[in-house]
Amino acid sequence: MKTNKITRRSFLLGLGAAAAASALTACGGSSSSTAASASGSAAGSDTVYRTLDEIKADGTVNIGVFSDKNPFGYVDENGEYQGYDVYFANRLGEDLGVEVNFVSTEAANRIEYLQTGKVDIILANFTVTPERAEEVDFALPYMNVALGVISPDSNVITSLDDWKADDQMIVISGTTAETYLVKNYPNIPLQKYDSYATAKNALENGNGVAWANDNTEVIAFAKQNPGYTVGIPSLGSADTIAPAVSKGNTTLLDWINEEITALADEQFFHKDYEETLVDTYGADYEDELVVEGGVVNA
Numbered sequence: 001m002k003t004n005k006i007t008r009r010s011f012l013l014g015l016g017a018a019a020a021a022s023a024l025t026a027c028g029g030s031s032s033s034t035a036a037s038a039s040g041s042a043a044g045s046d047t048v049y050r051t052l053d054e055i056k057a058d059g060t061v062n063i064g065v066f067s068d069k070n071p072f073g074y075v076d077e078n079g080e081y082q083g084y085d086v087y088f089a090n091r092l093g094e095d096l097g098v099e100v101n102f103v104s105t106e107a108a109n110r111i112e113y114l115q116t117g118k119v120d121i122i123l124a125n126f127t128v129t130p131e132r133a134e135e136v137d138f139a140l141p142y143m144n145v146a147l148g149v150i151s152p153d154s155n156v157i158t159s160l161d162d163w164k165a166d167d168q169m170i171v172i173s174g175t176t177a178e179t180y181l182v183k184n185y186p187n188i189p190l191q192k193y194d195s196y197a198t199a200k201n202a203l204e205n206g207n208g209v210a211w212a213n214d215n216t217e218v219i220a221f222a223k224q225n226p227g228y229t230v231g232i233p234s235l236g237s238a239d240t241i242a243p244a245v246s247k248g249n250t251t252l253l254d255w256i257n258e259e260i261t262a263l264a265d266e267q268f269f270h271k272d273y274e275e276t277l278v279d280t281y282g283a284d285y286e287d288e289l290v291v292e293g294g295v296v297n298a
Helices: 008-015 052-058 084-096 107-115 176-184 196-204 215-224 250-266 268-276 283-289
Strands: 060-065 073-075 099-104 136-138 143-152 169-172 190-193 210-214 228-241 244-246
Touching (some): 052 250, 084 250, 084 268, 143 283, 169 176, 169 196, 176 228, 196 210, 210 215
């Protein structure tokens, strides 16, 4: 078993002061990626979507999740979707009274899938940013997150200053890590991949000296794979993760916000954590990672 090589204190520095909510579940459901037709539209845009009533009438909600990002969204050995986001997605389907059709998504196409009506909701570890909020509507948050950097034990990266010109940083296209590095460290050459699986393979194959991604993801990787250390557990600002819907789909957005608020009464996301994340992060991080009722504690 691998020993976690970052301290709890350093991890909390990246998560304890998460930003205020922007844009003020286990297995089950179909794994088909066939999307239902979208009949609504946002005024003045090409975005299409299905309203809450249309989803209920159809009897199926299409939810975009990751299929290779354990423990948040992944497909298990039985071909079933599992993870923190999936647990939440199944509860949404249950309370809507419809079946959940899981649509496998990559980081780079989350916005596209909403705008084209391929999915009704994105629950793919989607970090809230002002830029993304211009293209989609975010619901209330349900998790805290920051960025982190992981590297092999043979060459642990603890700072991005004085970066060697020939060294490359692995990132996933369409993630906040890519945006942050392009803006703040333009001198660092980026090696971009479309999926979490290919980024992990690139790190294991030594294609780059380090991998920058959500700190929750790289910490999970380090705990599950001996030989790697999260040398930078907190990079940039603390943020939140939230569901997203197509721009202008107010009926669905309002329902999700009401649902997140109501689920606080039963401490739903703490239960979700205990079912899907505790084996990875342990009980000590639960209150720092989980957001209940859409309320981020300062």
